[in-house]
Amino acid sequence: MKSAKVVVDRLYKVFGNNPQLALNMLEKGHSKDKIFAETGQVVGVQNVSFEVQEGEIFVLMGLSGSGKSTLIRLINRLVDPSAGNVLVDGQNVAQMTNSQLIKLRRRDMSMVFQSFALMPHRTVLSNAAFGLEVAGTGRKERERRTMTVLEQVGLAPFANKLPCELSGGMQQRVGLARALAVNPSLMIMDEAFSALDPLKRKEMQDVLLDLQKEQRRTIIFVSHDLEEALRIGSRIAIMEGGRLVQVGSAQEIIDNPAEEYVRAFFDGVDTNRYLTAGDLMQANAVPLVASANEVHASGELYHRSRSDYAFVVDGARKVQGIVATRRHADASGNLQASGMERIEVIHHRSNLEDVMDKLIVSRSPLPVVDGDGCYCGAISQAMVLKALSTSRGSHV
Helix, strand or coil: CCCEEEEEEEEEEEECCCHHHHHHHHHCCCCHHHHHHHHCCEEEEEEEEEEEECCCEEEEECCCCCCHHHHHHHHCCCCCCCEEEEEECCEEHHHCCHHHHHHHHHHCEEEEECCCCCCCCCCHHHHHCHHHHHCCCCHHHHHHHHHHHHHHCCCHHHCCCCHHHCCHHHHHHHHHHHHHHCCCCEEEEECCCCCCCHHHHHHHHHHHHHHHHHHCCEEEEEECCHHHHHHHCCEEEEEECCEEEEEECHHHHHHCCCCHHHHHHCCCCCHHHHCEHHHHCECCCCCEECCHHHHHHCCCHHHHHCCCEEEEECCCCEEEEEEECCCEECCCCCEECCCCECCCCEECCCEHHHHHHHHHCCCCCEEEECCCCEEEEEECHHHHHHHHHHHCCCCC
């Protein structure tokens, strides 16, 4: 089971000269508007708690002024909390000394902002290697590591160019490369792609998703763009007025919005386009066996499962293939047991379009696997059609 990379526990931030007065009023049930009117204290974040699991892209959403940017600055302690705790890998960031914070940010935490913040006199390579330079990494080593990252984001041919010679999208890739070069386990991205035009934004989302499949970093991604959140987020958290209103997968929030504020986010958006294999699959629709022989030794498997197929998985739940659960007759009428066949797997984050491309050419259900390649469910054309017909008109 995945462990929590980040734990936010009853976090508050009040801007003003007497935050404790505001905290006392919040405890008594007063609104942030009343607190501001009577005391001048501004409540930025109030009583926020959640966990971010290792390896997920956790998207923070909200309208302007909802508190999302303040929240991430509390997580990396660019802003000190008024109350509450933030734990990263079990360490309380809110109680760290300055030297401990610097060490954490250099070694294990990177940030990518909306503004590219590149140094105009430095080359792409030098800009991307800056974090390693600050950390004291030798020139040869930092350039070697940085060139590897520039390859990953498609910038290796531009390593010796200056920022002014690059497009906006390419400059944002430099910013991403700079964050990746220090090899952080946690990345915080604040409206990182919002300054780009729609095509470049989608391109950068694709870069991020491709990197995530390989590297499985933990990413906290702030966005005001619902379509971006639906496309890249493992889970989404929606904020309003400093409060955390709801946290869940896209499908959970779409199906069960916590309040009208959440429901309004999805007005006019075709949310079906952002369904993933993980949203559409069924966990127990297809039986699992250790070998084809196990199927044929048990003639009752089809009658118990009502499935024409079983997936063969090993002890680590890695899919080895597929086997029919019913024997077929040969030309002479004798019953024959069919052997195991190889089968293509579908990643649980695959979008609806990719899922349908694979299902259309498959006569059987296909196995869905998680980020570690372990079996987590099955998906078929019938399952997809059922999910789409169930949701039609409810939130599109």
